[in-house]
Amino acid sequence: MSVLAPENRQPENRRSAIRGGTPEPPSELSMWFSDGWTVTKRNLTKLKRSPDMLIFAVLQPIMFVLLFSQIYGGSIQVEGADYTQYLMAGIFAQTVIFGSTFSGSAMAQDLKDGIIDRFRTLPMSSSAVLIGRTNSDLVLNALSVVIMMGTGFVVGWRVNASMGSFLAGLGLLLLFSYAFSWVMALLGMSVKSPEVINNASFMILFPLTFISNAFVQSQNLPSALETFANWNPVSALVQAARELFGNTGTLPAPDAWPMQNAVLTVLIGAALMLVVFVPLCIRKFRLISSR
Amino acid sequence: MAIIEAEGLKKTYSSKSGPVHALDGMNLSVPQGTVKALLGPNGAGKTTVVKILTTLVQPTAGSAHIDGIDVLRDPKAARRIIGVSGQYAAVDEGLTGFENLEMVGRLYHLGARESKRRAQELIDQFELTEAGNRPVKGFSGGMRRRIDLAGALVIRPKILFLDEPTTGLDPRSRLSMWGIIKELVKDGTTLLLTTQYLEEADQLSDDIAVIDGGRTIAAGTADELKAQIGGHRVVVSLVDAADAPPAREILGRHGDGEPSVGGDGRTVEVAVTNGPRALQYILSDLGEAGIDLHDAGMRRPSLDDVFLKLTGHRTEDASEEATQKETAA
Numbered sequence: 001m002s003v004l005a006p007e008n009r010q011p012e013n014r015r016s017a018i019r020g021g022t023p024e025p026p027s028e029l030s031m032w033f034s035d036g037w038t039v040t041k042r043n044l045t046k047l048k049r050s051p052d053m054l055i056f057a058v059l060q061p062i063m064f065v066l067l068f069s070q071i072y073g074g075s076i077q078v079e080g081a082d083y084t085q086y087l088m089a090g091i092f093a094q095t096v097i098f099g100s101t102f103s104g105s106a107m108a109q110d111l112k113d114g115i116i117d118r119f120r121t122l123p124m125s126s127s128a129v130l131i132g133r134t135n136s137d138l139v140l141n142a143l144s145v146v147i148m149m150g151t152g153f154v155v156g157w158r159v160n161a162s163m164g165s166f167l168a169g170l171g172l173l174l175l176f177s178y179a180f181s182w183v184m185a186l187l188g189m190s191v192k193s194p195e196v197i198n199n200a201s202f203m204i205l206f207p208l209t210f211i212s213n214a215f216v217q218s219q220n221l222p223s224a225l226e227t228f229a230n231w232n233p234v235s236a237l238v239q240a241a242r243e244l245f246g247n248t249g250t251l252p253a254p255d256a257w258p259m260q261n262a263v264l265t266v267l268i269g270a271a272l273m274l275v276v277f278v279p280l281c282i283r284k285f286r287l288i289s290s291r
Numbered sequence: 292m293a294i295i296e297a298e299g300l301k302k303t304y305s306s307k308s309g310p311v312h313a314l315d316g317m318n319l320s321v322p323q324g325t326v327k328a329l330l331g332p333n334g335a336g337k338t339t340v341v342k343i344l345t346t347l348v349q350p351t352a353g354s355a356h357i358d359g360i361d362v363l364r365d366p367k368a369a370r371r372i373i374g375v376s377g378q379y380a381a382v383d384e385g386l387t388g389f390e391n392l393e394m395v396g397r398l399y400h401l402g403a404r405e406s407k408r409r410a411q412e413l414i415d416q417f418e419l420t421e422a423g424n425r426p427v428k429g430f431s432g433g434m435r436r437r438i439d440l441a442g443a444l445v446i447r448p449k450i451l452f453l454d455e456p457t458t459g460l461d462p463r464s465r466l467s468m469w470g471i472i473k474e475l476v477k478d479g480t481t482l483l484l485t486t487q488y489l490e491e492a493d494q495l496s497d498d499i500a501v502i503d504g505g506r507t508i509a510a511g512t513a514d515e516l517k518a519q520i521g522g523h524r525v526v527v528s529l530v531d532a533a534d535a536p537p538a539r540e541i542l543g544r545h546g547d548g549e550p551s552v553g554g555d556g557r558t559v560e561v562a563v564t565n566g567p568r569a570l571q572y573i574l575s576d577l578g579e580a581g582i583d584l585h586d587a588g589m590r591r592p593s594l595d596d597v598f599l600k601l602t603g604h605r606t607e608d609a610s611e612e613a614t615q616k617e618t619a620a
Contacts, residue, residue: 121347
């Protein structure tokens with residue numbers, strides 16, 4: 001933390017400096033770090049204080065694990081792989097993507113509460129609120145994935161890959177979710193109430209996660225949907241995680257470019273989302289006002 | 292140059308029913324170390340002025356300077372010298388009072404130790420000890436408002452903006468808020484305050500601008516404005532509505548301007564300069580004329596009276612507020 005704190009470089013006579021204004025501003029870069037950290041800490045404090053957010057984030061995927069692996073599992077055949085092994089990567093992807101929607105509803109809530117107006121009258125970095133938001137949601141997502149991996153372990157899911165490969169898979173899930181958080185944050189700043197975001201995001205997430213290879217093989221879908229599923233970025237994420245965790249068994253990757261190059265597709269997708277949505281979010285943040 | 296200087300501010304929002312002019316060529320000048328009140332009903336444009344001066348909203352046209360800084364060109368420099376407390380307490384409900392203030396200090400770049408010290412100082416000063424270590428949610432509106440106000444004071448700003456600081460507070464919290472604000476401006480902090488209450492503007496400010504339809508329609512000290520509309524109003528309630536015309540004549544004799552007769556036909560009212568004396572004369576004349584009264588008394592002029600006098604129309608709170616909300620969102 002001492003690395004991030006800018007106060008070490010400020011003049012000694014700080015007491016007199018705060019009269020009639022703030023001390024000389026720190027440099028852009030150190031302000032970016034320290035303000036981003038201040039807001040991240042704020043969000044994490046709130047997460048710690050009401051852990052129901054975390055419980056809410058994992059409850060649904062846990063139910064999905066039980067539903068698919070214990071109830072539907074017997075009727076879903078995956079050629080060349082055990083269904084529980086096949087399923088879990090889909091669950092992880094679904095967990096982090098749903099988790100990212102929290103970035104949207106939290107931004108909408110902050111707007112509604114008026115705290116955004118407070119932030120916008122402070123001489124802080126204009127990206128700090130967004131950085132703090134996406135950072136803390138990354139932590140939330142990391143905790144959710146760890147809990148889901150524990151759940152998977154209980155129902156018999158195993159990693160058949162090296163430690164490095166496992167960590168790469170985990171990193172890819174979190175990278176994708178982090179980038180998707182920025183997409184949702186923009187949506188959160190564009191709606192009129194936090195309730196809207198929950199409905200609106202569901203409309204987007206439902207097709208993205210269900211018309212994909214998360215729960216079934218894309219080749220078993222009707223042909224139009226099969227094409228959609230193969231080019232769906234969520235499918236690439238699931239396919240990449242499946243490969244890196246060693247859960248594909250003898251199953252070949254579907255015959256579509258994103259499926260054949262799943263890891264690369266996820267990296268490109270995440271980079272695209274960041275390049276497009278980070279500037280859009282910052283621009284939007286500079287213009288919004290609560291009421 | 293005054294410390295707050297705004298010229299020709301216009302702000303137009305688009306809405307389904309056409310453009311809404313929240314501000315329509317507003318000028319404002321506040322000398323350093325004084326308290327200025329913007330007085331007006333909901334939807335008059337008070338909040339929009341504050342939002343422009345505090346960098347939250349860009350005007351459609353016009354210029355705004357605070358302490359020589361161009362607010363529109365260099366919002367970051369402006370933010371370093373202002374403190375803002377809004378109509379809706381902008382506090383984080385999930386954080387404690389202390390954490391809220393400390394966070395604000397950190398975002399003003401006061402440094403970790405100074406932010407903590409200042410947060411504690413404000414907690415003590417504003418008697419927020421109760422809310423210091425517990426999340427803000429669950430505390431009363433008055434307490435939240437105090438935390439929000441404390442948030443505006445973390446840096447001891449050169450210019451303080453308070454947007455309707457007592458709207459929605461009960462009378463006791465309002466009085467305590469007035470006490471706090473009076474104390475704050477003693478040391479020469481420049482304050483721009485918006486309010487819907489004439490009495491509040493009177494109590495707290497050196498100078499008042501009356502706002503309607505996004506424009507200043509009158510300006511002056513509280514005394515000047517009151518002289519313009521009459522210091523007090525004498526109101527009598529008649530037993531018999533048939534007595535209204537002679538009663539009106541008597542009130543007119545001792546008041547300033549035309550007396551008005553209320554919708555019930557029995558209430559007659561007039562603005563007066565010397566309240567108690569005028570009341571005495573009016574009662575004595577009414578007694579001589581043999582007019583019986585249910586009730587008689589004096590009241591202080593309300594914002595409504597100011598408006599009626601200045602604009603010829605009453606305030607139109609409800610309808611304008613609705614449009615404002617819809618379009619500003």
